[in-house]
Structures are given as C-alpha cells and as structure tokens.
Amino acid sequence: MKPAELVNRQWILARVPDGPAREGDFAQRTIAVEELADGEALGRARWFTFEAAMRAWLAPPASRDGAAGSVPARGYPFRVQPGQVMAGPAVVEIVVSRRPDLTPGELVRNAMFGWQEYVRIGAAQPVQRLDPAIPVDRQLTALVGNGPTAYFGILDVGGVRAGDTVVVSGAAGATGSMAAQIARIAGACVISIAGGTEKCRWLVEDCRLDAAVNYRQEPVSERLRQLCPDAIDVFFDGVGGSVLEAAIDNMADHGRIVVCGQTAAYDGVQAPAGPRNLFELVTRRVRMQGYLLSDFAARMDEAQQALADWLASGELVGRSEVHEGFENAPRAFLRLFNGEGTGKQLLRL
Amino acid sequence: MKPAELVNRQWILARVPDGPAREGDFAQRTIAVEELADGEALGRARWFTFEAAMRAWLAPPASRDGAAGSVPARGYPFRVQPGQVMAGPAVVEIVVSRRPDLTPGELVRNAMFGWQEYVRIGAAQPVQRLDPAIPVDRQLTALVGNGPTAYFGILDVGGVRAGDTVVVSGAAGATGSMAAQIARIAGACVISIAGGTEKCRWLVEDCRLDAAVNYRQEPVSERLRQLCPDAIDVFFDGVGGSVLEAAIDNMADHGRIVVCGQTAAYDGVQAPAGPRNLFELVTRRVRMQGYLLSDFAARMDEAQQALADWLASGELVGRSEVHEGFENAPRAFLRLFNGEGTGKQLLRL
Numbered sequence: 001m002k003p004a005e006l007v008n009r010q011w012i013l014a015r016v017p018d019g020p021a022r023e024g025d026f027a028q029r030t031i032a033v034e035e036l037a038d039g040e041a042l043g044r045a046r047w048f049t050f051e052a053a054m055r056a057w058l059a060p061p062a063s064r065d066g067a068a069g070s071v072p073a074r075g076y077p078f079r080v081q082p083g084q085v086m087a088g089p090a091v092v093e094i095v096v097s098r099r100p101d102l103t104p105g106e107l108v109r110n111a112m113f114g115w116q117e118y119v120r121i122g123a124a125q126p127v128q129r130l131d132p133a134i135p136v137d138r139q140l141t142a143l144v145g146n147g148p149t150a151y152f153g154i155l156d157v158g159g160v161r162a163g164d165t166v167v168v169s170g171a172a173g174a175t176g177s178m179a180a181q182i183a184r185i186a187g188a189c190v191i192s193i194a195g196g197t198e199k200c201r202w203l204v205e206d207c208r209l210d211a212a213v214n215y216r217q218e219p220v221s222e223r224l225r226q227l228c229p230d231a232i233d234v235f236f237d238g239v240g241g242s243v244l245e246a247a248i249d250n251m252a253d254h255g256r257i258v259v260c261g262q263t264a265a266y267d268g269v270q271a272p273a274g275p276r277n278l279f280e281l282v283t284r285r286v287r288m289q290g291y292l293l294s295d296f297a298a299r300m301d302e303a304q305q306a307l308a309d310w311l312a313s314g315e316l317v318g319r320s321e322v323h324e325g326f327e328n329a330p331r332a333f334l335r336l337f338n339g340e341g342t343g344k345q346l347l348r349l
Numbered sequence: 350m351k352p353a354e355l356v357n358r359q360w361i362l363a364r365v366p367d368g369p370a371r372e373g374d375f376a377q378r379t380i381a382v383e384e385l386a387d388g389e390a391l392g393r394a395r396w397f398t399f400e401a402a403m404r405a406w407l408a409p410p411a412s413r414d415g416a417a418g419s420v421p422a423r424g425y426p427f428r429v430q431p432g433q434v435m436a437g438p439a440v441v442e443i444v445v446s447r448r449p450d451l452t453p454g455e456l457v458r459n460a461m462f463g464w465q466e467y468v469r470i471g472a473a474q475p476v477q478r479l480d481p482a483i484p485v486d487r488q489l490t491a492l493v494g495n496g497p498t499a500y501f502g503i504l505d506v507g508g509v510r511a512g513d514t515v516v517v518s519g520a521a522g523a524t525g526s527m528a529a530q531i532a533r534i535a536g537a538c539v540i541s542i543a544g545g546t547e548k549c550r551w552l553v554e555d556c557r558l559d560a561a562v563n564y565r566q567e568p569v570s571e572r573l574r575q576l577c578p579d580a581i582d583v584f585f586d587g588v589g590g591s592v593l594e595a596a597i598d599n600m601a602d603h604g605r606i607v608v609c610g611q612t613a614a615y616d617g618v619q620a621p622a623g624p625r626n627l628f629e630l631v632t633r634r635v636r637m638q639g640y641l642l643s644d645f646a647a648r649m650d651e652a653q654q655a656l657a658d659w660l661a662s663g664e665l666v667g668r669s670e671v672h673e674g675f676e677n678a679p680r681a682f683l684r685l686f687n688g689e690g691t692g693k694q695l696l697r698l
Contacts, residue, residue, distance in 0.1 A: 056628065240627055262628040274623030278589055279405065279611040281639030288637040290630030 006033040006042075010085045011115035011329050017058055020337065025058070026086060026115075026330040039123030041099040043092025045326075046107065048115060048347040049140050050333045052173070052238070052263045054088050086115040086329075089145060091130060099123060107136065109144060115329050117349065134308070141318035141344040142178060142311055145293070148303040149260065150178035150236075152296040155186065157289050158234040158258040162187025165228050167247055170238035170263060171212070172199035173336075174320075174344035178307075179236045179260070181207050181316050188234070191227050193220060193243060195339055202342070206317055221246035231255070240264045245275035251286050259290040263337070319343030355382040355391075360435045360464035360678050366407055369686065374407070375435060375464075375679040388472030390448040392441025394675075395456065397464060397696040398489050399682045401522070401587070401612045403437050435464040435678075438494065440479060448472060456485065458493060464678050466698065483657070490667035490693040491527060491660055494642070497652040498609065499527035499585075501645040504535065506638050507583040507607040511536025514577050516596055519587035519612060520561065521548035522685075523669075523693035527656075528585045528609070530556050530665050537583070540576050542569060542592060544688055551691070555666055570595035580604070589613045594624035600635050608639040612686070668692030 007030055014027035036042055057080045080087050090113035094106045099121065102108065108127035113119045121127065130139055141147075153175075154160050166183040170176040171192030180203065183190045192203045192212045200212035213223045220243060224232065231252035237244055241264030247257070265271040281288065296303070310316035320343050323332040328347060335341030356379055363376035385391055406429045429436050439462035443455045448470065451457065457476035462468045470476060479488055490496075502524075503509050515532040519525040520541030529552065532539045541552045541561045549561035562572045569592060573581065580601035586593055590613030596606070614620040630637065645652070659665035669692050672681040677696060684690030 053631075244627070245623075259627065259630045261631060265625065265628050271625035271628075274594075274625050274627055276614065276620035276623050278593070278608065278623055279614050279620075281608045281637065282402075282610060282641065283639070285639050285641060285644060287639075288630065290633065290635050292631065292634060295634060 006118055007031075008033045008116055008118040009326060010117075011326075013058060013080045013082050013084055013086055015082055021055060021058060021334060023330045023334065028327070033118050034120065036096060036098050036120065037123075039099050041097040041102040041121040042095050043108065043113070043119040043121055044095045045090050045092050045113070045117050045119065045349050047091040047136060047140060047349065048329055048332070049089045049091075049145065050336055050345045050347075051089070051145065052261055052336045054086075054333065055263075055337065057087060087112050088115060088333075090114065090116075090119065091136065091140065092119050092121075094121075102127070107132075109140075111145070117326060137320055137322055137346055137348075138311065138318060140346055141174065141320040142316065143304050143307050146174040146344060147178050147307045147318075148296070148300060149293045150175050150182055151303040151307060152293065152299070153236055153258045153260050153291060154179050154182045154234075156296070157291045158183075158236060158256050160186045160188050160234050164188040164233040165191070165230060165252070166234045166236065167191045167193065167224060167228065167232050167250075168236045168238075169193045169243045169247070170261070171203055171209070172196070172342050173238060173263075175260060176236070176238050177203070177207060177319060177343060178316070179238075180209050181310075183234070183236070184209060185310060185315055191224065193239075199342055202319065206319075215243060221249045224250040234258065236260060238263060241272045241274070245277055248275055248277050248280050248286070251280065251284050253284045255284060255286045257286060257288040259288055320346050323347045325349070355467055356380070357382045357465055357467040358675060359466070360675075362407060362429045362431050362433060362435055364431055370404060370407060370683060372679045372683065377676070382467050383469065385445060385447050385469065386472075388448050390446040390451040390470040391444050392457065392462070392468045392470055393444045394439050394441050394462070394466050394468065394698050396440040396485060396489060396698065397678055397681070398438045398440075398494065399685055399694040399696075400438070400494065401610055401685045403435075403682070404612075404686065406436060436461055437464055437682075439463065439465075439468065440485065440489065441468050441470075443470075451476070456481075458489075460494070466675060486669055486671060486695055486697075487660065487667060489695055490523065490669040491665065492653050492656050495523040495693060496527050496656045496667075497645070497649060498642045499524050499531055500652040500656060501642065501648070502585055502607045502609050502640060503528050503531045503583075505645070506640045507532075507585060507605050509535045509537050509583050513537040513582040514540070514579060514601070515583045515585065516540045516542065516573060516577065516581050516599075517585045517587075518542045518592045518596070519610070520552055520558070521545070521668075521691050522587060522612075524609060525585070525587050526552070526556060526668060526692060527665070528587075529558050530659075532583070532585070533558060534659060534664055540573065542588075548691055551668065555668075564592060570598045573599045583607065585609060587612060589623070590621045591624075594626055597624055597626050597629050597635070600629065600633050602633045604633060604635045606635060606637040608637055669695050672696045674698070 017025045089111040091109045094102045107130040166188040168180040172194040190209045192209045195216045203212040235247040236258045238261040240262030332347045366374045438460040440458045443451045456479040515537040517529040520529045521543040539558045541558045544565045552561040584596040585607045587610040589611030681696045
C-alpha cells in the first residue's frame with residue numbers, strides 16, 4: 001500500500017459559525033495522501049473524540065465583540081480558519097511507517113490529528129500509545145483527556161479533601177462526571193448539576209453522588225443552599241454563566257472555584273453575561289483558578305494509573321456514546337452543545 | 350460632664366437606596382446619651398472616614414435581584430437596616446472613661462463606630478489607638494484601612510515581584526493609589542486606570558507610575574495591550590465590571606487577579622454584567638483571589654511600619670480630601686461613587 005494511492009477524506013471548517021454551530025458550518029473534501037518523508041508515518045483514523053473547548057477554536061472569543069472599549073484580544077492561542085481541516089483528538093492505526101518508533105498495527109492518539117481519514121505523522125510529532133489491554137472506548141472515556149483533567153482539577157487545583165462539600169457543574173459531561181466521582185472517592189459530599197431528569201438519575205444512581213440538581217427545572221442557587229447548608233468548599237465549573245453565579249452565591253469562606261471550562265460561553269456569537277456577584281469573592285475570600293491539563297503533563301502516568309485502578313474496581317464509572325462513521329463527525333460534536341449528549345462523545349470509523 | 354446631659358446627633362439610614370445612593374437616603378436624628386456602665390467609655394467623634402464597601406451594607410447585593418433561578422443568598426455578612434445608625438469607621442476622642450485602658454483625651458478608631466457625634470465604647474470593644482506623633486489625616490489616609498489593605502493585596506495576595514507588570518484599577522482611590530505605589534516600590538512596572546485627566550496626571554506625576562489610562566476617554570483593553578506588551582502579571586481590581594473584562598483580555602499565563610472590591614457593582618439596584626471572558630482564566634491559567642484585611646490582622650504592625658517608613662521617605666504619597674462638619678457626612682461618602690472624589694475622603698468634626 002503506497003500512500004500516494006490513497007485518498008484522504010477530511011472535514012474542513014466551511015465557515016465561522018455566526019451563532020450556535022451547525023452541521024452546515026463544516027464541509028467534506030477529498031485530497032490525495034502525499035508520499036511520506038523519511039521519519040514519518042501514516043495513520044488511518046479509527047476514533048474521533050470531541051471536547052467542548054473545540055468550539056472555542058472556531059471563532060474569536062465572543063466576549064470580544066461588543067464589549068465597551070474592547071479590541072481583538074490576545075485570545076485563545078489556537079484557531080481553525082475556514083478551509084482548514086477541523087482540529088481535534090483522534091486515534092489512528094499506523095498503516096505505513098518510516099518512523100522507527102511506530103509499528104504498523106499500533107494505535108496512537110494525538111489531540112490535534114483532526115477530522116480526517118488519514119494522518120501524516122511527523123518525525124517529531126508526539127503521540128500517545130493506547131494500552132492494548134484495555135478497550136479503546138474505555139480508555140478514551142476515562143483515561144485520556146477528560147479523566148486526567150478531572151483528576152488534577154479536583155485533587156490539585158481544588159485541593160479537595162475528605163469532608164469537603166463539592167459542587168460540579170456539567171456533571172453529566174465527560175469531564176464533569178469524572179470530577180464528581182473523583183471528589184466522592186476523595187471523601188467529599190458531592191452535589192452535581194446537569195440538565196435533564198435522566199442525567200440526574202444517572203449521577204445519583206450510577207455515579208453514586210449525594211444529589212443532582214436539574215438546572216432546567218430547579219432554581220440552582222436555592223437548591224444549592226438547601227443541599228449545602230455549610231456552603232460550598234470547592235466548585236468545579238465547566239459551564240460558567242448563571243450556573244457559576246448561583247454557585248458563587250453559596251461559596252464558603254476560603255472556598256475554591258476550579259475553572260475547567262465555560263461551555264455557556266462557547267457556542268454563540270455573544271457570550272452570555274458573566275457573574276454579577278464577584279464581590280462575594282471578596283467577602284468570602286474565594287479563589288478562582290483556571291488550569292489546563294498540559295500544566296500537569298509530567299504527572300500523567302500517576303493520573304492514568306489511579307483512574308485505571310478506580311475503573312477496574314468499579315469505584316469510577318464512565319459513560320460514552322459511540323457514534324459510527326466518518327460522515328457523522330459534526331453531528332457527534334454538536335451533541336456537546338445541544339444538550340443531547342451524555343458522557344463522552346466518541347466516533348468510530 | 351455627665352453623659353446623660355449630652356445630646357447625640359446621628360445619621361441613620363432612612364431608606365434602602367433604590368438606585369444610586371443619594372443624600373435623601375440618610376436622615377439625622379437626635380437622642381440622649383445614656384449613662385455609662387462600669388467598664389465603658391464615651392468618645393466624641395473627631396473624624397469619619399468613608400469606604401466604597403460601605404455601600405454594600407445598604408441593600409441586599411444587587412446581583413441577587415432578577416438573576417435567573419436565584420434566591421436571596423448568604424450575602425454580605427453585615428447590613429444596615431432603615432432606622433439604624435449608619436455604620437462606618439470613625440476616630441473619637443475619649444471624653445469620659447470608666448474603662449481602665451482608655452484615658453480622656455486619647456484618640457481611638459474603630460471601623461464600626463458609625464456616623465454619630467458620641468459613641469459609647471463597650472468594655473470589650475476593640476479600639477485602635479492613633480499615633481500622636483503623626484498627623485491624624487495622614488494616618489487615616491495611609492496607615493489604617495486602605496494602606497494595609499493595599500499592602501497585603503499587592504505583596505501577599507498578588508505576590509508582586511520586581512519586574513512584574515501590574516495594573517491597578519480605581520487607582521486614584523484611597524486603596525488603589527496605595528496599591529499602585531506599593532507595586533512600584535516592589536519593583537514592578539505599574540499601569541493605573543482612573544477616570545479623569547487630573548487623576549491620571551496625579552498618578553503619573555505625583556505617584557510616579559509608569560502610565561495611567563483614563564477609562565472615560567480611552568478604550569481600556571486596547572490601551573492595556575499597548576502598554577503591557579508582555580501582558581499583565583498582576584491585576585489589582587477595586588472596580589470589576591467592564592474594567593475587569595478588559596484586564597482579563599490582557600492577562601499573562603499564570604497571572605493573578607487580586608479582587609479587592611467591585612465598586613462598579615455597589616451603587617445600584619442591579620449590578621452590571623460580570624466579565625464575559627472568564628474562559629480566558631482557563632487558557633491562561635489565571636488565579637482570581639478575593640481577600641479581606643481582617644485575614645492579615647496578625648501582621649498589621651508590619652504593614653503600618655512599612656507604610657510609615659515609605660511615607661516618611663517620600664516614596665509613598667497619600668492624597669485626601671478633608672470635608673468639614675457632621676452634616677456633610679452623606680455628601681462626603683457619596684463622592685466615592687459619583688466620580689468627584691480623589692484619594693481618601695475624610696470628614697473632620
């Protein structure tokens with residue numbers, strides 16, 4: 001099989017979304033696979049995985065537009081431009097290798113392989129080997145990306161300890177569900193926030209959290225006050241907006257807010273208003289801390305080992321939705337924003 | 350002089366402001382001074398001082414009202430109710446004492462003596478002695494309250510080091526002007542934000558800061574980007590709202606935001622929208638930290654000694670406006686919100 005004979009299908013960004021992202025913002029194209037240079041390898045995509053933060057790559061952050069006195073800011077360090085292949089994590093099987101450390105048949109992952117059927121892997125491009133002993137979907141759900149992000153967010157950034165009251169937003173999502181369960185394993189009382197009755201049932205029954213608040217049907221601030229009579233020690237936030245405001249209403253003195261994501265701000269032209277009660281950060285001496293998984297790269301093995309152990313013992317449960325077929329990549333991605341998806345969204349090719 | 354023969358004038362809160370606070374929200378009343386119990390002392394007010402945070406005592410935090418799904422929250426720990434004496438710091442001269450540690454003629458301060466001509470000081474009520482060797486207005490401007498708040502905010506919460514780029518909002522105010530100068534003394538490059546040409550002139554020429562941005566005339570985010578090409582390491586924020594949003598646009602990786610106050614949110618029924626760009630806290634791993642001076646009570650002497658030394662050497666300059674007469678207390682207080690006041694607002698009785 002010579003690469004030059006292969007045809008590569010790609011999903012490109014067709015246009016910058018002018019509101020919530022839609023399938024029509026993406027388009028397919030077909031190009032030839034180029035010859036490999038010495039040291040390169042060719043991978044064939046087997047899995048795509050999707051993260052809400054990828055939405056932020058599709059446009060200038062909405063907060064820039066219309067803010068009084070604002071100008072285009074430093075902004076997010078990465079953008080997908082119209083005409084470029086949509087970026088995102090993928091697992092590929094090595095099919096041709098001129099790179100000594102990669103063997104045909106191996107499965108490797110990179111967070112930027114993108115939405116395409118064939119990937120040319122550069123001589124120095126870092127890749128992450130999957131563990132052949134663990135089912136791929138299980139690894140993608142809990143052991144890479146979301147799982148370690150939750151692990152360091154709860155235990156390091158949030159400093160959760162036994163006896164803490166912890167609240168997790170976006171708790172039915174891939175990172176939130178891991179974060180909430182890791183807090184429970186650490187000995188915290190854990191209140192989860194999610195949208196929908198079934199998600200809330202899953203969080204309490206299967207993830208064994210202390211309570212779940214359905215933000216679509218319940219007043220979040222009031223419910224948190226009832227459920228957290230001693231206030232919130234750690235709020236793990238993947239959502240932002242009004243959910244963050246409701247949590248700030250209920251923070252304990254010296255509480256910590258772990259800012260993992262702001263999905264409320266991703267999918268639109270104009271980000272929603274931020275929390276109006278930041279003065280409470282002063283009166284309660286609250287710390288808000290943003291972080292990225294890459295800050296903890298040196299400790300990835302520790303996180304993956306702990307997560308694998310918890311999965312094996314049943315203390316930690318993962319949930320994923322596996323979609324099929326290259327053509328469904330945009331549809332699977334958009335389930336992160338339309339409220340339909342529960343747990344990790346995976347696409348098998 | 351027997352206390353029972355004295356008449357006490359007081360300013361009370363007449364009504365909860367239904368928008369920006371006005372003079373008519375306060376009213377005077379006259380009552381008799383009660384007999385002192387054993388262990389108590391009577392003080393006669395000599396100075397009132399005013400802080401923006403006092404506005405937050407006059408109403409439930411505005412952020413509670415109208416927020417989707419919100420209910421009255423834990424809120425600020427202290428409220429002045431209509432009919433009660435307006436709370437606030439005052440310096441009194443001891444006129445009668447049945448408390449062994451207080452001697453007639455001494456000047457003592459408490460942050461809660463309130464707006465009244467005579468104060469009954471309880472047997473166990475903590476008071477702070479003023480230094481007879483330093484002019485009172487100078488002490489009130491720099492050595493109590495605002496000065497130590499700025500000291501711990503810049504050096505401890507913000508961790509400012511030589512070479513940092515520091516931005517201070519509300520920089521012509523009593524705390525902001527101290528914070529900006531302490532950052533300069535620590536070796537930082539300091540950009541100040543204030544409203545008005547004269548304030549900006551004072552900040553650059555008299556406080557010797559590197560630059561001043563007039564938020565009423567200049568686009569703040571763009572100006573900060575020009576003035577901070579290496580981005581902001583520490584943002585000391587007393588304002589919040591759109592100024593905070595502009596600073597977040599320009600934060601450096603691992604930057605720190607010191608949340609000292611949120612004056613933009615104090616003076617109205619509905620707090621303005623919070624920053625819409627909190628996602629940038631994630632991408633840049635920014636820490637926001639609220640704090641109160643009381644957290645550093647054990648180190649007050651250290652701060653006051655450092656501030657006094659800097660004042661004596663001329664490295665630190667204070668600025669105050671001294672108003673005269675009990676009847677002008679509301680007017681002096683409101684200068685903190687209408688943009689007219691510069692530096693510490695003091696009232697001499």
